[in-house]
Amino acid sequence: MTRRPHMRDVFITSIAGRHPCGLFRDVETAIETGIPVDRRVNRLPEPTGPSRNWEGLAYVDRISRIVVGTAAEVLEGKAHDCGAGISLGTFYGSQRINEEMLETLNVSGPRALSANDFAIDTFNSPGSLAAIKLALVGPNSTLLTLTSPLDSIAWAHEQIAAGRADTMLAGGYDEITPFLEHIISGSLPALAEAACVLLLEDGAKAVADGRPVLAAVKGYGSASSKGYIGCTDAIAAALEDAHLSSADIDMILMASSGIDESDGEAMAIKDLFTHSSPKMLNTKAYVGHSLGAAGAFDVAYAASLCSRGDAVNILVNAHGLGSGFASLIVGAA
Template identity: 30%
Template sequence: MAASATEGTGPVVRDPETTVVVTGLGVLSPIGTTVETFWRSALEGVVGTGPLDRPDAADFPAALAGQVPGFDAPRGRGDRSARLAVAAAAAAATDAGLDGGPADPYRTGVCLGTLLGNRAGLEPAVTAFHRAAAGGPPVPDRPLAGPAGAPIVDLADVVGRHLGAWGPSLVVATACASGNSALAHAADTIRAGRADVMLAGGVDELSSGVMTMFASLRSLAPDALRPFDRDRAGLVVSEGAAVLVLESAAHAHRRGARVYAELAGWASAADAHHMTAPHPEGRGAVLSMSRALARAGLAPESVDHISAHGTGTPSNDRVEALAIRAVFGAHAPAVTSLKGALGHTQGAASAIEAVACVLALRDGVVPPTAHLDVLDPQCPVDVVRGGARELPVRVAVNNAFGFGGNTACTVFTRPGSTRPGLARPVRTIPAGSTR
């Protein structure tokens, strides 16, 4: 569809001052703590979930989790989430050529999505309180005091102060859709002219509270997260962070920045159906995908790749597949869920998956879905499995759905284009091989 196609009530205008592009990437995940190690692991089908081995593992209601390897921020002090966010943002800023500081700090902002922020810093104190009440050791003085006197901090403010970004600052919490919600808000901020550059993404650390919630809903997998698999039985809770540097195309051009991709469309919708279950017809998911494509000025048949929410729970995957079929009809984009490899990184999930979408556009390859052995007949979509798939990705859709009916979708395209003709045939790369 041409760039002049309509979106709702008005035309889609490609103005360099309001076109939003991606110029920097930063990620810390259970399968890699740099962009390239993360991407290589994703393409090879490396799995980053396994036995929970942290010192306080006994306080968690599950033995399996996804942990960021080699990340030395202390656990249980309340600042692990903040340090994950700062590390991802600093890497993205460096990648974007902003490591010397933004040209105009008051026109550079931060927007981060999170499920519970660094609330996990309170959990050791709460656990100690309950143990003391049951006759255990007494609670130490000032049990809620973190390294700076309190464990709860504004994650966006911490990142902004670290990088010298004094523009718009916001933390958004739309459950597991938070990463995409943050990207959408940041893009709106740029389009509205309130900022030239936004560092946007998501972060969450492991939390016994989140695990307890999923355990109470009987949503935790006994062995592995199996997206779209016939035998899927639940999710594995994980942690991570990802930040993308977004800026107007005009600003990127003026400073000579490399552009990875365009954030061409974004939208959100509410199921208004149930606190934890998706609408059985996936109405919120359908609206988010349709509206995001309309904002981008793209027809469904122009989409090459969908990064699915794909949590491995019986209801989510079936409903998401139904929604994809409702939007795309006979057209079958290559679908993948990174959660089979990453686990569910909560509010960081769709931010990490956005990084993967951008890299799929860059390299023309879609990663496989780990732990998918037998595709569920109730999920009739083209899920990539068995190895990465080479194909000319021109348009990638990133889905994120959360409790409370929160749904959010982002659409990424190659810079300055919608959908050129296919340049090379599709090819599957066996897992573990080298491209």
């Protein structure tokens, strides 16, 4: 279970996303109109712009260009200090280039691979390339697992709250390849490759600079236990971290995606919210499961709801496959 001390307010001031539905506002519309996506893999269009001779690299892979474009959009029109950092979550990382490398290795042997191939094959390559392209020289982290979008936002929050940075980009991404479609499409709902990045800023600085504040990151909890126990511990820790009770939560964006862990989440909510009845929503039913981006889109949607006055405090849940659970509370600033 994870709890963090409160030090400084951290606000969400901007959101950007890439999804088969379109941009973040298109994802928001799809959720609110209640029209579910097809039960099939939904892929992003190919990114525009050159893939070669970019920032001195011989080649930059597809998902990295998508992540860099999303990160650039969230910063558009916003001056940021040179100390800004980035924290991203992913389930599989740069999966396509990994599969291409393995195929090349199998067919042509190790001499056919270059150092550049190995560099862009690493899990933290998209986040590192975004830092290079956008001059983000602050804290930099890439986290792995289905809970990593919430974990990455919490880690970014911690960097700002501890005074290590005034500004952080945080979110998640994943691309879907035929191999991934084959091995996981039967255990998850419709898949959708995507990237979502949020801009987090020190609260006092954001207000002083006249930033349009969307919401505040209020609390976070995580647990490694499986099922009901992990869900209960993570939600309870997030409530404690935010100094809130279950009665203060207006809405829950659930992690449930039709797998066994969903039963544990439902039981945990039933036990923890005995004296209140928050609204509950599963966005994956409408926009698919975007793996490392799913939780980031949920946090972005929660921030949007809070900014419009539709909710005061929203609990966002995410669970891993097999074990691991994370909860993040987003609220009105």
